[in-house]
Amino acid sequence: MTRRYSALSLFKEGLAGQTGWKQAWRSPEPKSSYDAIVIGGGGHGLATAYYLAKNHNITRVAVLEKGWIGGGNTGRNTTVVRSNYYYPESVELYGLAHRLYEGLSKDLNYNVMLSQRGMVNLCHSTAEMEIGARTVNAMQINGIDAELFSPEDVRRVAPIYNFSPDARFPVFGGIWQGRAGTARHDAVAWGYARAASRLGVDIIQNCEITDFIVEGGRCRGIQTTRGAIRADRIGMAVAGHSSVLAAKAGFRLPINSYALQACVSEPVKPVLDTVVLSPGTGVYVSQSDKGEIVIGGGLDRIPSYAQRGNLPTLETVIAGLLEMFPIFGQLKLMRQWAGIVDVVPDSSPIIGESPLPNLFLNCGWGTGGFKAIPAGGTLLANLLATGKHNDISRPFDLNRFASGRLIDEAAGSGIAH
Amino acid sequence: MQLFPCPFCGPRDETEFHYGGDAGNVRPDGADVPIDRWANYLYLRGNPKGAAREIWVHMTCGEFFVMERDTLSHKVLSSAELGGEHTI
Numbered sequence: 001m002t003r004r005y006s007a008l009s010l011f012k013e014g015l016a017g018q019t020g021w022k023q024a025w026r027s028p029e030p031k032s033s034y035d036a037i038v039i040g041g042g043g044h045g046l047a048t049a050y051y052l053a054k055n056h057n058i059t060r061v062a063v064l065e066k067g068w069i070g071g072g073n074t075g076r077n078t079t080v081v082r083s084n085y086y087y088p089e090s091v092e093l094y095g096l097a098h099r100l101y102e103g104l105s106k107d108l109n110y111n112v113m114l115s116q117r118g119m120v121n122l123c124h125s126t127a128e129m130e131i132g133a134r135t136v137n138a139m140q141i142n143g144i145d146a147e148l149f150s151p152e153d154v155r156r157v158a159p160i161y162n163f164s165p166d167a168r169f170p171v172f173g174g175i176w177q178g179r180a181g182t183a184r185h186d187a188v189a190w191g192y193a194r195a196a197s198r199l200g201v202d203i204i205q206n207c208e209i210t211d212f213i214v215e216g217g218r219c220r221g222i223q224t225t226r227g228a229i230r231a232d233r234i235g236m237a238v239a240g241h242s243s244v245l246a247a248k249a250g251f252r253l254p255i256n257s258y259a260l261q262a263c264v265s266e267p268v269k270p271v272l273d274t275v276v277l278s279p280g281t282g283v284y285v286s287q288s289d290k291g292e293i294v295i296g297g298g299l300d301r302i303p304s305y306a307q308r309g310n311l312p313t314l315e316t317v318i319a320g321l322l323e324m325f326p327i328f329g330q331l332k333l334m335r336q337w338a339g340i341v342d343v344v345p346d347s348s349p350i351i352g353e354s355p356l357p358n359l360f361l362n363c364g365w366g367t368g369g370f371k372a373i374p375a376g377g378t379l380l381a382n383l384l385a386t387g388k389h390n391d392i393s394r395p396f397d398l399n400r401f402a403s404g405r406l407i408d409e410a411a412g413s414g415i416a417h
Numbered sequence: 418m419q420l421f422p423c424p425f426c427g428p429r430d431e432t433e434f435h436y437g438g439d440a441g442n443v444r445p446d447g448a449d450v451p452i453d454r455w456a457n458y459l460y461l462r463g464n465p466k467g468a469a470r471e472i473w474v475h476m477t478c479g480e481f482f483v484m485e486r487d488t489l490s491h492k493v494l495s496s497a498e499l500g501g502e503h504t505i
Contacts, residue, residue: 243466247465
């Protein structure tokens with residue numbers, strides 16, 4: 001019987017022939033009612049359930065997932081964790097997520113393999129260096145670690161970059177965040193699932209939402225492929241499928257769904273021990289602990305729900321990769337995939353009550369949801385428990401699209417879409 | 418590479434086209450349009466999974482047109498010149 005993971009439990013199980021490991025989370029039948037329901041068993045949904053139980057002592061909670069947990073964007077991202085944003089509202093939000101990530105393995109008793117190897121956003125011209133200095137200043141004023149890198153600094157952390165005199169995207173410097181890095185994405189989903197399950201949360205997979213139960217103008221539950229389930233507080237964290245559920249609930253969202261692709265190479269010996277992003281190519285690269293080169297780029301150009309991605313965008317990404325790292329010209333790609341991301345006009349998330357009372361939103365993370373999982377979970381849990389915003393989530397309410405008070409990180413921190 | 422049908426030039430590479438939003442999203446007219454109506458026009462989208470009716474521009478010839486497309490299978494269902502009901 002091994003409930004707590006530790007070096008000692010690993011040693012004991014080694015002696016016992018690995019026979020004592022228990023299932024990491026329970027798979028119960030859905031009950032007919034709960035205090036709160038979370039739709040979506042990705043990182044954000046599972047984190048929401050965990051923080052409902054841990055921070056608010058609400059444990060009669062169900063997480064409903066139409067496929068398997070962590071099988072959507074949580075298992076399809078490029079695993080980068082960072083908080084190099086521009087506006088104070090974003091810094092509060094992503095800074096919270098980043099701090100929680102730093103303590104997450106201990107908090108969940110599950111190794112999420114956070115590796116704070118640093119990240120450099122390159123600057124390819126003197127004009128980009130000026131913008132880089134502005135970004136670094138903004139981050140420092142907002143209390144986030146940032147450093148303006150010289151070309152020599154970039155050469156020190158990423159010596160394999162293309163520094164040749166005829167490089168298409170020469171390095172004038174970069175924006176460095178030393179606390180940034182990567183984490184094992186599946187472990188984040190599984191760690192939250194295990195920790196939530198141990199606090200009493202029901203994780204129900206293969207359970208798709210077919211409709212909302214609306215009584216007296218308020219959401220009172222949901223119809224699923226496994227029957228009706230009632231609750232007076234319902235949260236949804238379904239990323240690229242938010243508009244589909246919103247249509248069932250009778251409202252529209254400021255979201256377009258696009259495929260975002262990524263790919264990995266065959267594993268090779270260590271050559272890159274940081275994360276490098278080039279705004280010129282829109283490509284960012286890191287090397288996984290297994291040795292694969294993990295490659296991400298910009299959005300596909302065509303609104304889509306197809307989780308596979310288009311060839312022209314992949315070609316652009318690979319061309320950009322080779323401009324940055326000609327050394328990778330002989331690498332073989334091992335896998336390519338896409339996730340459906342929920343792109344919002346100002347590239348900031350939507351957190352708050354939906355137009356259907358009792359139904360709360362956590363969506364609009366676009367291309368950057370993974371890094372925000374602990375914050376998205378904390379804030380949606382707070383909304384479900386109290387029915388009210390706190391100071392961190394309030395600026396991200398859906399009403400900003402009517403008031404015009406957008407948080408434009410597309411312009412602020414140059415998000416590549 | 419997928420081919421999209423431009424009603425003026427025929428089938429062309431998808432990279433020659435740019436997405437222009439939902440078809441039928443008509444700009445509100447007049448001086449006293451309520452805030453919610455503006456937000457609706459500027460930001461809220463149907464974003465359907467499946468059949469979608471969209472405005473596209475063929476950047477090579479510069480013409481805007483309406484394309485009906487399946488957002489899950491990427492199959493093109495129809496492509497036609499803009500009618501009088503749309504305002505770009």
